[in-house]
Amino acid sequence: MNAQMPAASAQAPLTFADWMRQVQGGMEDVLDRFLPATSVVPARLHEAMRYTAMDGGKRVRPLLVYAAGDIFDTPRALLDRAAAAVEMIHVYSLVHDDMPCMDDDALRRGKPTVHVQYDEATALLVGDALQAQAFDTLSAPLEAELVKSDAGVMARQLRMVNLLAQAAGSVGMCGGQAIDLASVGMTLSLAELEQMHRLKTGALLRAAVLLGALGGKALSADESAALYEYARAIGLAFQVVDDILDATADSATLGKTAGKDAADNKPTYVSILGLAESQALAEKLRGNAHAALAPFGEKARRLRELADLIVQRKT
Numbered sequence: 001m002n003a004q005m006p007a008a009s010a011q012a013p014l015t016f017a018d019w020m021r022q023v024q025g026g027m028e029d030v031l032d033r034f035l036p037a038t039s040v041v042p043a044r045l046h047e048a049m050r051y052t053a054m055d056g057g058k059r060v061r062p063l064l065v066y067a068a069g070d071i072f073d074t075p076r077a078l079l080d081r082a083a084a085a086v087e088m089i090h091v092y093s094l095v096h097d098d099m100p101c102m103d104d105d106a107l108r109r110g111k112p113t114v115h116v117q118y119d120e121a122t123a124l125l126v127g128d129a130l131q132a133q134a135f136d137t138l139s140a141p142l143e144a145e146l147v148k149s150d151a152g153v154m155a156r157q158l159r160m161v162n163l164l165a166q167a168a169g170s171v172g173m174c175g176g177q178a179i180d181l182a183s184v185g186m187t188l189s190l191a192e193l194e195q196m197h198r199l200k201t202g203a204l205l206r207a208a209v210l211l212g213a214l215g216g217k218a219l220s221a222d223e224s225a226a227l228y229e230y231a232r233a234i235g236l237a238f239q240v241v242d243d244i245l246d247a248t249a250d251s252a253t254l255g256k257t258a259g260k261d262a263a264d265n266k267p268t269y270v271s272i273l274g275l276a277e278s279q280a281l282a283e284k285l286r287g288n289a290h291a292a293l294a295p296f297g298e299k300a301r302r303l304r305e306l307a308d309l310i311v312q313r314k315t
């Protein structure tokens, strides 16, 4: 975080809504800092990267990075890099997912998708370049002052790079997307659906929590297990709620095409469990997330509030 984003622990008077707005606003500056300028060649590609990454979305993953980082006193420089990197990976996945060869969608974050606004080749390159930019951002040399004052910071940075790579790749988000594409029109069991979402959406949300934590003081085995349990619960809850919103909200509210899952004959929590049971499952997962945070006490307030946001969100 920068000066506009004080640590959660130093901002007790801030309401959750104010803290969230502050982080979301700060993300515009952070992304602006880590994305190539439009004055750099090739200008059109850089403009398209900024078109899709800036000024949009809920920034759930960066919020998780900062909230987890506050528990473990992760240096601000690492938090900013991790928040920017995980958001770039997320945005690249949305750009590629919206392309005609995948979900073929024209609306994202209330704007025309990149292949509609620009063209398909540009959308492909925007996703590729955002993925590379994410790893550039996370791995680039840290400020000399930080390296001098914190002997283990570079080793922790390397672990963060590795964690993000695993979460984004074929045993994480890309793997989940492959399973998703292969399951269209098929009947999935609840366990199969859960495995797909654990990878497709859960891996990056989990990475966001762990990136924030890993950059700071060493985690005990119990703390690590508790964070995994929290991340597992919110990752699944996020997807259950996504399925509920797809079935119940309208496109204008969502900023993306609603009702797509049913139209595409995709297995979802709503199609397998029904609406009421899906809502009950989301609530149960919210309870699991809260319970997992018990060892961290008041320091985990923002993570607790984020679990509530994920389950109660309307977009």
Ligand code: GRG
Pocket (backbone or CB within 6 Å): 056, 057, 058, 059, 060, 090, 092, 093, 094, 096, 097, 109, 173, 174, 177, 200, 201, 239, 242, 315
């Ligand atoms: C193309 C490699 C590749 C992967 C795509 C995550 C994903 C995998 C595709 C996104 C498709 C999708 C809509 C999944 C449902 C869950 C999800 C990730 C929703 C969008 O995330 P939000 O709600 O979006 O955090 P904002 O716009 O708020 O950042």
